[in-house]
Amino acid sequence: xxxxxxxxxSNYISGxxxxxxxxxxxxxxxxxxxxxxxxxLENRRxxxxxxxxxxxxxxxxxxxxxxxxxxxxxxxxxxxxxxxxTAIPNTDALYTYEPxxxxxxxxADCVPILFYHETNGLIGAVHSGWQGTIKEITLKLFQHxxxxxxxxxxxxxxxxxxxxxxxxxxxxxDVYRKFKQLGYADEFIYFxxxxxKYHIDNQQVVKKQCEIAGIPNVQIHIDHTCxxxxxxxxSYRQDKKCGRHVSFIMRKTNL
Numbered sequence: 682x683x684x685x686x687x688x689x690x691s692n693y694i695s696g697x698x699x700x701x702x703x704x705x706x707x708x709x710x711x712x713x714x715x716x717x718x719x720x721x722l723e724n725r726r727x728x729x730x731x732x733x734x735x736x737x738x739x740x741x742x743x744x745x746x747x748x749x750x751x752x753x754x755x756x757x758x759x760x761x762x763x764x765x766x767t768a769i770p771n772t773d774a775l776y777t778y779e780p781x782x783x784x785x786x787x788x789a790d791c792v793p794i795l796f797y798h799e800t801n802g803l804i805g806a807v808h809s810g811w812q813g814t815i816k817e818i819t820l821k822l823f824q825h826x827x828x829x830x831x832x833x834x835x836x837x838x839x840x841x842x843x844x845x846x847x848x849x850x851x852x853x854x855d856v857y858r859k860f861k862q863l864g865y866a867d868e869f870i871y872f873x874x875x876x877x878k879y880h881i882d883n884q885q886v887v888k889k890q891c892e893i894a895g896i897p898n899v900q901i902h903i904d905h906t907c908x909x910x911x912x913x914x915x916s917y918r919q920d921k922k923c924g925r926h927v928s929f930i931m932r933k934t935n936l
Contacts, residue, residue, distance in 0.1 A: 682708065682727050683913065685904065687795065687840045688930075693804065695795045695930035697842050697904075698728060699913040709915070709924025711787045712765045713743075722763060725927075732783060732931065736762050739783045739929075742772040744808045748816035750774035750825065758782060773813055774822050776805035779932075786842075786928045789915035790850075790908050792887050793842035793928035794819055800836060804930045811852070814886050815859045823894035834895040839888075839902065842928045845918060846907035847871075847882035854879070865889050 683699040701708035704727070705720035715721040722736075729736040740753050741761025751772045761768030769775065775784045784806040786793040791810035797803065803826070809818055826832040847869070857879035860866040866889070869882040884903050891901050908914030908926075915923040 682731055684728075684731065685843070685906070685913075687842075687902075687904070688797075692934065693797050693930065693932055694732060695797070695840060695928075697793065697926050697928040698724075699926065700915055700924070706924050707915075710927035711925035714923070714925060725762070728927070728929070729783075732929070734781060734783060734931065738762075738781055738931075739785055740769070740775060740777075741785045741787070742769040742775055742808075744773050744787060745771050746810050746812040747771055747773050748813065748818040748821055750776065750807075750818070750822045753777035753779065753782060753784065755779050755782075761785075773809070773818055774805065774807040776803060776822070776826070778802050780934050781931065783929050783931045787925040788842070788844065788908075788928065789917045789923050789925045790845035792844040792883050793926075794887060795840045795842065795928055795930040796837050797930065797932070798832065798836050799838070801832065802932055803830075803832060803837075804932050806928060806930055809883070809887055811850075811856060811860075811881070811883055814883055814890075815863065817863070817890060819887050820890040820894050823891065823896065827895065835897055837896050838900045839891050839896055841884050841887055841901065841903045843904045843906035843908055843911070843914060843926070844884055845909055845916065846905070847880050847885075849907060849909040849918065850883060851876065851878035851880050857881070860886065865893065
């Protein structure tokens with residue numbers, strides 16, 4: 682199975698699955714867009730095998746482009762892993778302190794964010810399409826972790842996963858204005874005079890949100906692979922019927 686590994690050490694493992702025509706439905710990982718449920722479940726089982734954990738350790742959300750986040754506990758083990766009905770509802774960010782749980786974020790152009798804390802065992806997975814970004818889901822989650830969970834954000838490490846590139850993310854004035862209203866996204870936007878479209882770097886805006894929250898710049902990494910241009914990428918903008926990558930993170934053991 683083609684996987685882009687972001688991190689794999691004695692404590693944490695994270696990465697994203699890639700489009701792969703050796704697998705059913707090109708290795709689609711999302712139940713809500715699959716042609717046959719069993720195809721996606723088999724793909725997930727293969728990933729679970731790679732991670733050396735049972736599929737029942739996966740935790741998935743029903744993503745709705747919200748700014749909602751959820752603290753996963755041991756009782757949530759397996760939610761959304763084998764059926765949509767058990768997924769955590771109306772949620773686009775998951776975090777947990779529990780070991781051996783695989784947190785998932787499903788994307789095809791949207792920005793996935795994976796993070797971990799150096800010492801307290803915290804991990805998280807966020808889904809931030811342009812709607813999630815203008816709702817500031819990433820910033821709000823980190824502010825919550827700081828103020829409600831007493832988390833030291835300077836010890837957080839962030840991986841921003843593959844997504845639609847700025848060149849391919851073109852929008853009309855209505856979406857541009859929503860980004861401009863954030864007050865800190867202007868440097869990540871340019872206007873194309875020929876097409877009369879605005880181009881936005883959603884990954885960089887998310888990175889800025891991490892920095893505003895208090896995460897050191899040197900601890901934020903970006904996968905610049907464009908899901909539209911890369912043969913490894915699922916792109917909803919290119920093909921509305923496409924599958925989804927899953928970006929995943931797990932803490933292997935108790936620290």
